Amino acid sequence: MPVNRQIKLAAKPVGMPKESDFRIEETAMPDPKDGQVLVKTTYLSVDPYMRGRITGVKTYADPVLPGDVMVGGVTGEVVKSNFAGLQTGDAVVGYWGWQNYAAVAGAGLQKLNPQMGPVSTALGILGMPGMTAYFGFLEICLPKAGETVVVSGAAGAVGSAVGQIAKIKGCHVVGIAGGDDKIDYITKELGFDDGFNYKTTTDYYGKLKELCPKGIDCYFDNVGGAITDAVLVLMNTFGRASICGQISQYNLEKPELGPRILGLVLVKQLKVEGFIISRWGARFGEGAQQMAQWLKEGKLKYHEDIIEGFENTPKAFIEMLGGKNLGKMLVKA
Ligand code: NAP
Numbered sequence: 001m002p003v004n005r006q007i008k009l010a011a012k013p014v015g016m017p018k019e020s021d022f023r024i025e026e027t028a029m030p031d032p033k034d035g036q037v038l039v040k041t042t043y044l045s046v047d048p049y050m051r052g053r054i055t056g057v058k059t060y061a062d063p064v065l066p067g068d069v070m071v072g073g074v075t076g077e078v079v080k081s082n083f084a085g086l087q088t089g090d091a092v093v094g095y096w097g098w099q100n101y102a103a104v105a106g107a108g109l110q111k112l113n114p115q116m117g118p119v120s121t122a123l124g125i126l127g128m129p130g131m132t133a134y135f136g137f138l139e140i141c142l143p144k145a146g147e148t149v150v151v152s153g154a155a156g157a158v159g160s161a162v163g164q165i166a167k168i169k170g171c172h173v174v175g176i177a178g179g180d181d182k183i184d185y186i187t188k189e190l191g192f193d194d195g196f197n198y199k200t201t202t203d204y205y206g207k208l209k210e211l212c213p214k215g216i217d218c219y220f221d222n223v224g225g226a227i228t229d230a231v232l233v234l235m236n237t238f239g240r241a242s243i244c245g246q247i248s249q250y251n252l253e254k255p256e257l258g259p260r261i262l263g264l265v266l267v268k269q270l271k272v273e274g275f276i277i278s279r280w281g282a283r284f285g286e287g288a289q290q291m292a293q294w295l296k297e298g299k300l301k302y303h304e305d306i307i308e309g310f311e312n313t314p315k316a317f318i319e320m321l322g323g324k325n326l327g328k329m330l331v332k333a
Contacts, residue, residue, distance in 0.1 A: 004029050006069045007098035007313055012056045016251045016321065021054070022070070022314040030103035032082050037106045039076035041310070042091070044098060044331040045123040046317040047072065051250040060276050070098040070313075073128055075112070075119050086111060093122040098313050100333060116292045124157055124328035125295070125302040126288045128277060132244060133161035134287040135280040138169075140242035140273050141218035145170030148212045150231050153222025154195060155182035157328035158244060161291075162220045163192045164300050171218070174211045176204075176227055178323045185326060190301055204230035215239075223248045229259050235270055243274040251321065303327030 003026045010023040032038045053064045053071055064071055074097065078090045083106025086092065092109040096102035112119060117126050124130060136158075143149060149166040153159040154175025163186060166173045175186045175195035186192040194211045201207050204227055208216070215236040221228050224246030232241065249256065265272055280287070294300035305325045307316040310333040320329040 002029055003027065004099060004101045005310060006100075007310075008069055009054055009064050009066050011066055013051075013054060015253050017051065017054070017314075017318055019314045019318065024311055030101060032080055032103040034082050035105055035107065036103045037078045037083050037086050037092075037109070038080040038101060038103050039092060039094070039096065039109070040079050041074050041076045041096075041100050041102075041333040043075045043120050043123055043306075044310070044313050044316075044333060045073040045127075046313065046320050046329050046331065047129070048245055048247050048250060048321065050317060051321060071095065072097050073123050074098075075122050076102075081106065083107070091119050093127065098310075100310055116288065117295065120304055120306070120328075120330055121302070123330060124304055125161060125300070126291055129157035129328060130161055130291050130302075131280065131284050131287045132277045133158045133165060134291060135283065136242050136244050136275055136277065137162045137165055137218075137220050139280070140271075140275060141220060141240045143169045143171050143218050146172070147217035148172045148174070148214055148236075149218040149220065150174045150176065150208065150212065150216050151192075151220045151222070152176045152198075152227050152231070153245065153247060154186050154192065155179070155326055156222065157325075159220070159222050160186060160190060160302070160327055161300070164190055164294075166218070166220075167191050168294065168299055172212075172214075174208070176223075182326060185303070198227055205233060208234050218242075220244060221246075225249060225256060225258070229261070232261055232264055232270070232272075235264075235268055237268050239268060239270050241270060241272045243272060247321070304330055306330045306332050308332050 013021045075093045086106045091112040094109040149171045151159045151163045155177040163173045173192045175192045178199045183195040216234045219231050219241040222245040225248035313331045316331045
């Protein structure tokens with residue numbers, strides 16, 4: 001008789017998570033009730049927000065506590081259906097977390113259209129990270145052709161898409177990422193105008209001033225910390241900063257002290273706005289259509305780093321937090 005496997009949080013991590021903070025358990029195969037389907041996981045997404053979920057603190061979502069199955073976006077194949085809207089063999093995306101099989105409400109799943117792109121893209125460029133780039137950048141930064149846009153976390157799932165969207169909109173785009181190979185990728189493959197490796201650059205302010213001679217009109221912030229402090233000083237009057245993520249802070253054991261920026265926000269009349277992507281949940285169809293169109297036209301590219309094996313999901317998560325990924329980090333179950 002087949003068994004299910006689930007990855008549970010074993011302990012709340014201190015600092016950078018360790019593989020021993022997770023454990024795999026074998027459990028009985030779930031049996032779908034009326035209105036549910038049995039899904040077999042095909043790809044698992046590992047995302048930075050998961051670090052926030054395992055701190056034990058309620059933020060915009062409930063925490064995952066030790067003993068709970070890890071949350072997360074997943075794709076799967078329907079293997080049994082008690083829901084009229086889905087059939088055996090359908091590919092779906094949902095949020096059943098780190099488990100090989102799950103019995104889930106069919107109404108909470110999105111059936112994937114193979115015309116839009118490969119299944120894995122539902123967790124990347126055509127899924128939550130892609131929508132984060134699309135809406136988080138366009139709706140908050142309101143970019144205009146000719147403006148200068150800076151993107152931090154520029155070689156990751158969200159940042160690599162933001163820079164390309166900014167290019168489509170006619171902007172001058174500078175990316176910041178943690179490796180020379182990553183800077184080569186965003187400039188030579190993705191068409192960013194310039195970029196620098198924050199791990200080998202000591203003077204962020206000086207480097208940004210050199211690469212953005214007309215100042216910075218839009219900033220898409222994935223990382224926070226000292227990089228963001230330097231960018232904000234160089235923002236032009238009426239600049240817009242979209243605060244998407246603060247990954248440089250997620251694994252700190254003690255909060256960092258930073259400059260007090262509100263004086264700067266005041267005199268430069270900046271708009272600095274944070275967002276949670278669920279804000280635009282009702283418009284994901286529109287965003288995915290546009291992104292799929294740009295992919296077809298060759299205006300947008302994506303890269304996926306895929307680790308094989310369900311049991312390697314914690315490892316993939318930790319490697320993504322440490323910056324091993326180029327583009328979207330995924331696990332093939
Ligand atoms: P990602 O960029 O694909 O992967 C994370 C990247 O963060 C790593 O590859 C690493 O790249 C970088 N990083 C790790 N530690 C860092 C540090 N100390 N300083 C600077 N960079 C560091 O992840 P993603 O899924 O696209 O997410 C990017 C950001 O968007 C995250 O902050 C995430 O929390 C946020 N996000 C927010 C929303 C929302 O609704 N607001 C939705 C999705 C994602 P390097 O090699 O460049 O260091």
